[in-house]
Amino acid sequence: xxxxxxxxxxxxxxxxxxxxxxxxxxxxxxxxxxxxxxxxxxxxxxxxxxxxxxxxxxxxxxxxxxx
Ligand code: SF4
Numbered sequence: 001x002x003x004x005x006x007x008x009x010x011x012x013x014x015x016x017x018x019x020x021x022x023x024x025x026x027x028x029x030x031x032x033x034x035x036x037x038x039x040x041x042x043x044x045x046x047x048x049x050x051x052x053x054x055x056x057x058x059x060x061x062x063x064x065x066x067x
Contacts, residue, residue: 006036008045013053017065031057 017023040059
């Protein structure tokens with residue numbers, strides 16, 4: 001655990017989905033604002049692997065997440 005915000009947060013689709021009422025706050029609280037080292041999106045971002053915008057921090061796809 002740490003108290004920093006994930007460095008990807010400003011550009012992460014999870015931020016947009018959260019701020020537009022499409023994503024439960026537990027995701028950003030549990031990952032983006034705390035345990036981002038556990039985030040699958042973070043890992044894939046760091047290693048340059050493709051991941052869809054509707055993939056949750058735990059790696060599951062949420063088809064309801066749409067722009
Ligand atoms: S979803 Fe993952 S990569 Fe995106 S801001 Fe949150 S912790 Fe970082």
